[in-house]
Amino acid sequence: MKLGNIEFTEQQFDVVIIGGGGSGLRASLEISKSGLNVGVVSKVFPTRSHTVAAQGGITCAIASADPNDDWRWHMFDTVKGSDYIGDQDAIEYMCSEGPETVFELEHMGLPFSRFENGRIYQRPFGGQSKEYGEGGQAARTCAAADRTGHALLHTLYQANLKAGTNFLNEWFAVDIIKNDSGVVSGISCFDMETGEVSIIKCNAIVLATGGAGQVYEQNTTSLICTGDGLGMVLRKDLPLQDMEMWQFHPTGLYGNGSLMTEGCRGEGGYLVNSEGKRFMPDYAPKAKDLASRDVVSRCIVQEILAGRGCGDKKDHVLLKIDHLGSEAIIKKLPEIREISMTFANVDPIENPIPVVPTCHYMMGGIPTNINGQVITQDSNGNDSIVNGLYSIGEAANVSVHGANRLGGNSLLDLVVFGRAAGKHINEELPEQSSSEVSNTNIEESLETLIRIQETKKGESVFSLRSDMQNVMQNYFGVYRNEDLMKEGIKKLEDITERTKKIHLNDKSGQFNSEKVEVLEYLNLLDIANATAYSALERKESRGAHAREDFPERDDENWLCHSLFFKDKNKVSKRAVNLKPKTVETFKPKPRVY
Numbered sequence: 001m002k003l004g005n006i007e008f009t010e011q012q013f014d015v016v017i018i019g020g021g022g023s024g025l026r027a028s029l030e031i032s033k034s035g036l037n038v039g040v041v042s043k044v045f046p047t048r049s050h051t052v053a054a055q056g057g058i059t060c061a062i063a064s065a066d067p068n069d070d071w072r073w074h075m076f077d078t079v080k081g082s083d084y085i086g087d088q089d090a091i092e093y094m095c096s097e098g099p100e101t102v103f104e105l106e107h108m109g110l111p112f113s114r115f116e117n118g119r120i121y122q123r124p125f126g127g128q129s130k131e132y133g134e135g136g137q138a139a140r141t142c143a144a145a146d147r148t149g150h151a152l153l154h155t156l157y158q159a160n161l162k163a164g165t166n167f168l169n170e171w172f173a174v175d176i177i178k179n180d181s182g183v184v185s186g187i188s189c190f191d192m193e194t195g196e197v198s199i200i201k202c203n204a205i206v207l208a209t210g211g212a213g214q215v216y217e218q219n220t221t222s223l224i225c226t227g228d229g230l231g232m233v234l235r236k237d238l239p240l241q242d243m244e245m246w247q248f249h250p251t252g253l254y255g256n257g258s259l260m261t262e263g264c265r266g267e268g269g270y271l272v273n274s275e276g277k278r279f280m281p282d283y284a285p286k287a288k289d290l291a292s293r294d295v296v297s298r299c300i301v302q303e304i305l306a307g308r309g310c311g312d313k314k315d316h317v318l319l320k321i322d323h324l325g326s327e328a329i330i331k332k333l334p335e336i337r338e339i340s341m342t343f344a345n346v347d348p349i350e351n352p353i354p355v356v357p358t359c360h361y362m363m364g365g366i367p368t369n370i371n372g373q374v375i376t377q378d379s380n381g382n383d384s385i386v387n388g389l390y391s392i393g394e395a396a397n398v399s400v401h402g403a404n405r406l407g408g409n410s411l412l413d414l415v416v417f418g419r420a421a422g423k424h425i426n427e428e429l430p431e432q433s434s435s436e437v438s439n440t441n442i443e444e445s446l447e448t449l450i451r452i453q454e455t456k457k458g459e460s461v462f463s464l465r466s467d468m469q470n471v472m473q474n475y476f477g478v479y480r481n482e483d484l485m486k487e488g489i490k491k492l493e494d495i496t497e498r499t500k501k502i503h504l505n506d507k508s509g510q511f512n513s514e515k516v517e518v519l520e521y522l523n524l525l526d527i528a529n530a531t532a533y534s535a536l537e538r539k540e541s542r543g544a545h546a547r548e549d550f551p552e553r554d555d556e557n558w559l560c561h562s563l564f565f566k567d568k569n570k571v572s573k574r575a576v577n578l579k580p581k582t583v584e585t586f587k588p589k590p591r592v593y
């Protein structure tokens with residue numbers, strides 16, 4: 001087929017899943033097993049998705065470390081961790097369905113670490129408690145050493161091969177196609193190896209494109225975490241939810257950004273300042289170094305601002321694990337030791353590791369219900385479902401993490417809601433045989449690709465991207481205030497204007513990485529804007545969103561989600577679901593650890 005100057009092929013599946021990470025592969029497995037024809041489109045080989053980097057584990061009340069553990073305690077911790085803007089029906093679903101999904105993974109062959117008695121190993125993580133916060137620290141994170149994501153992703157990939165899932169590896173998805181009746185009916189994409197452009201028609205699309213940590217200069221995420229699915233949604237006039245909420249992990253390796261898992265502190269490690277003092281007990285007397293991530297990150301910044309940072313620049317702190325002994329470190333934290341030796345020249349068996357808060361996780365994303373169906377809001381403020389469009393994993397906002405995600409809850413979110421979306425699609429896949437797609441629909445979905453392919457001169461993506469990342473780092477970081485953010489927005493406006501003249505230098509077809517980076521950058525810039533405007537709008541401090549000018553949480557005005565629309569950078573509010581189905585509401589309380 002040919003349209004204008006662009007030639008393309010056509011393909012057809014019942015369901016297209018964009019993303020071969022943990023969430024995409026859990027959904028594709030469920031759908032493939034039911035006999036539907038499913039295609040997984042992934043810009044990297046699936047086992048190279050960011051899920052592979054997850055270290056610490058998957059949190060779930062399987063009652064291995066403590067036979068009395070209860071999913072309701074896990075639910076309480078998660079609601080509290082979210083600073084009360086996580087939807088309680090979704091959190092209830094995740095925590096109660098969790099054990100079954102974890103045991104499914106075990107039965108598929110995921111090589112979990114074990115206790116002496118043979119049961120799955122569980123380690124303590126931040127924000128975990130027993131007895132609704134009254135019974136002390138819980139140990140609820142199931143782990144395969146410090147390579148849990150690696151084990152999980154490979155297990156799911158193999159199960160998908162067995163189930164007959166179709167893979168389009170190293171294909172880049174550009175846009176969603178809606179037909180003239182507004183029905184979701186396919187995607188535009190291209191094969192990165194050859195440059196071949198293709199239109200894939202389908203009856204349901206699942207966006208499982210992962211997070212967008214690359215929007216910040218310092219982050220723990222892979223270079224591929226550019227939020228492409230979020231860009232696609234914004235370009236279809238659909239909203240993103242809670243985009244002001246970004247998690248800064250307290251322990252990114254100083255100068256490099258690699259993650260030093262919370263498992264280090266879970267196993268007994270702790271943070272010290274330049275005076276060699278363990279400072280967390282001063283801020284969080286009960287939970288100490290295992291207070292939740294937003295809290296620990298802010299404490300580190302406080303120590304640095306008070307002049308107690310380490311190193312020549314006094315701009316980081318130290319993570320001490322040497323006292324755990326070499327045997328424990330080699331057995332339980334082997335990757336941490338390797339990363340720290342390779343990138344910081346520090347052997348943690350002997351010396352503490354230099355660390356600093358680093359952007360780690362996107363709590364916001366594409367709003368969905370617990371079936372993974374994408375939600376939008378009409379002009380009267382009512383929710384409606386976008387038929388045929390689903391989102392899961394870090395790309396989605398269902399919302400179980402609210403204003404702050406607890407460690408180990410993302411891997412659980414991937415498999416619980418990946419499975420739920422798969423089940424829903426199996427039951428309800430719209431019957432309509434491949435919906436009508438017109439040439440205009442196709443042309444629209446190829447518009448950006450055609451435009452960048454035809455540029456003659458202009459600015460390079462590389463300078464634009466680094467300027468954008470720098471603005472996000474300095475104006476929308478751990479602490480925020482109105483003046484700073486307004487200045488940041490001005491700078492983003494300027495970058496957005498410059499981006500209109502972006503120039504693709506390399507016009508070749510095969511393995512054109514510059515073309516991919518331009519498309520990724522355009523998505524990142526939309527996400528930067530979504531974050532900036534949502535952050536300016538939320539006039540309170542909650543979870544990861546800490547405002548110096550509004551230091552208190554304001555439940556009267558802000559116990560709600562924010563919704564960002566690309567059109568006019570509009571931000572509106574959406575109610576939080578405070579009503580779980582089987583237990584009482586967990587009412588908002590001050591969040592102390």
Ligand SMILES: Cc1cc2nc3c(=O)[nH]c(=O)nc-3n(C[C@H](O)[C@H](O)[C@H](O)COP(=O)(O)OP(=O)(O)OC[C@H]3O[C@@H](n4cnc5c(N)ncnc54)[C@H](O)[C@@H]3O)c2cc1C
Nearest residue numbers: 019020021023043051054056057173210393394408410411
């Ligand atoms: C270093 C690190 C450690 C972590 N440790 C933990 C942990 O211990 N426990 C925990 O619970 N969470 C952890 N997290 C968070 C968790 O790993 C992620 O949130 C989760 O893995 C995301 O999975 P996903 O399925 O949403 O997407 P990803 O695994 O990020 O996969 C995204 C997929 O989308 C595809 N894709 C994206 N855009 C396109 C496009 N345009 N076209 C085609 N394909 C596309 C990619 O190819 C990829 O296959 C960690 C995160 C990091 C960064």
